[in-house]
Amino acid sequence: xxxxxxxxxxxxxxxxxxxxxxxxxxxxxxxxxxxxxxxxxxxxxxxxxxxxxxxxxxxxxxxxxxxxxxxxxxxxxxxxxxxxxxxxxxxxxxxxxxxxxxxxxxxxxxxxxxxxxxxxxxxxxxxxxxxxxxxxxxxxxxxxxxxxxxxxxxxxxxxxxxxxxxxxxxxxxxxxxxxxxxxxx
Numbered sequence: 001x002x003x004x005x006x007x008x009x010x011x012x013x014x015x016x017x018x019x020x021x022x023x024x025x026x027x028x029x030x031x032x033x034x035x036x037x038x039x040x041x042x043x044x045x046x047x048x049x050x051x052x053x054x055x056x057x058x059x060x061x062x063x064x065x066x067x068x069x070x071x072x073x074x075x076x077x078x079x080x081x082x083x084x085x086x087x088x089x090x091x092x093x094x095x096x097x098x099x100x101x102x103x104x105x106x107x108x109x110x111x112x113x114x115x116x117x118x119x120x121x122x123x124x125x126x127x128x129x130x131x132x133x134x135x136x137x138x139x140x141x142x143x144x145x146x147x148x149x150x151x152x153x154x155x156x157x158x159x160x161x162x163x164x165x166x167x168x169x170x171x172x173x174x175x176x177x178x179x180x181x182x183x184x185x
Contacts, residue, residue, distance in 0.1 A: 002049065002171035003157060005042060008093075009178040012038065016182070038096045043179060045089040050172050052082050053156050053163050060149040061161045076148050083151055 016035050056063055056079065064072045153161050156168055 002046065002168060002175050005046060006171065006175045006178050009042065009175065009182050012097075013178070013182040034096050038093055039179065039182060041089045041093050041096070045086055045093075046172065046175050046179065048082055048085060049155060050168075052079060052086075052152055053165070053168055055079070056149070056152040057163050057165050059161050059163065060152040061146045064145050064149040072145055076145060079152055080148065083155055086155055 012035065055075075060079075064076060067075060150161055153159075153163060156163055158164065
């Protein structure tokens with residue numbers, strides 16, 4: 001998720017720069033408001049996502065398996081609550097960006113880049129769309145504790161249970177740098 005968000009922030013930054021000169025008055029204010037709201041959803045997703053992977057490292061399934069039943073239930077409940085917020089954030093970001101009709105008229109090339117970065121259900125499982133869809137459908141499942149723990153790895157964009165923390169930390173650092181550059185636009 002973190003690596004995919006870096007690309008997304010880059011496209012949002014170029015969108016903000018491009019739209020800055022194209023819109024006037026109320027439309028510009030509404031666009032800026034949407035871009036700021038999107039920034040804060042992404043910032044919250046990055047912050048809580050980082051806390052979640054740190055809590056679940058190096059392997060969420062093994063972490064849950066090492067706890068007694070009560071501790072495992074409490075930890076899974078905490079992770080579940082965080083994953084629900086992550087699902088909501090990814091869905092809101094998608095809605096915010098793709099509900100902007102002006103994007104397809106004013107900057108169709110940027111809209112296409114956003115679609116590419118967010119991914120689609122036909123792209124790899126670790127696209128933002130794939131992660132968001134997996135997290136959404138997770139809420140309909142009553143899987144085992146191990147299956148529930150695997151969603152932390154899915155949220156992090158991992159295809160297996162093991163969280164590659166060096167890679168994740170590098171992605172988070174790059175994401176924070178991209179978000180700071182976006183914030184300054």
